[in-house]
Amino acid sequence: MPDMKSIFETNLGQAWLVLLLAIIFGSSLAGVQAALGPKIEENKLKETLEKVPIVILGQTAADELKSKDQHLTITPNTVSVARQGVTKFYTLYRADFADGTTAGWVAKTKGQGYADRIELLVGMDQDGGRVTGLFILDQKETPGLGNKIVEDAWRAQYSDKSTSTPFTVVKLPRGGENEIDAISGATISSDAVTNLVNQAVSDLKHRVAELKTSEPEGAN
């Protein structure tokens, strides 16, 4: 064999440093993730639990409850919904007042947005008849366009709406029932959030009855 190339002269051989660094960096990142991952999850969970009362009662009522030094008892449930052969799992939080009556339900759901996965909380009232609010937990939509989904004014469109009609995204709102104003330049983000909300609501609105606590004695 004439002119046998040294292994360091092949394409792969020349890249030995890149490959070695990729392995070293990759494993150190795995270490960082293992060390910090649980802490990050804990931060997310804490934020979720803080937002549950606001999503159900609205900011004002939640603040009022807090100022009276009362709080909602939040119980997480895992609900599986089978649709078209696919089983989807939701975390559904039940929030109870101090007297044991259910204040409402908050479902955590996630799905693809324009840039990355959007993770959000949808609130429903005690019998799943109305959507009470929306909170965006995690999103990486385009700054200035898609990330307007986190703004109070836009999210307020999902507050106190009936669950009997799905939300529809429209470019020119005509005041119809459950119409959501599309964010200009970010129709995909608006659609993504609306679809997530609609799906969570239609999957879960009939399920809340099964998970309801027994009515407190003497109530009703």
Add this chain to the structure above:
Amino acid sequence: MADQPTASERFLQGILPENPVYRQLLGLCPTLAVTNGMQPAITMAVSVAFVLVCANLVISLIRNLLKPHLRIVIFTLTIATFVTIADKVLAAYLYQMSKTLGPYIPLIIVNCIIICRCEVCASKQSPFIAVSDALGQSIGFGLALSSIAAVREILGTGGLFGVQLLPAAWPDWVIMVLPPGAFITLGLLLGFVNWLSMRKKGGRI
């Protein structure tokens, strides 16, 4: 390496004479995006400093092994690793701040200040000089971000770090904390810095 700058020259150059924002006009995306308040600006400056120092150090240590046609891949790989670490640490210990800064922390990967320093300094000089260079550039970047953020936060909200500084009668110029305020402030401060340095040279204005 006869005519390469020394460690102290590298350090001092980064602060003002070669300030990454005001002189080299690099890294303007985070400069414009996160300077609507002092807190995000300082968090960004510290994150960039961490990434810049670590990347310069690593690149300088392996500079004799770099192949010209593969060096950019290695720079990017190194920078991306440290940016991911910074991103995770922020999400774990400064969760709200990490949500405020959103995509701008991951975007440090494409911040040209860092790749520029790896190319200009770290891939040619010793680790000590590379770290001095990184520190100088980071201080320069931090000063630039905080000067812009200070102007925007004071004019936009009447205070700094949430502490009221201007009289309560100050009508908050909301535009200063919105994106246009970033362009206006950067433009005016750039002009001011140019005017200062021209005056120092004794040139006509």
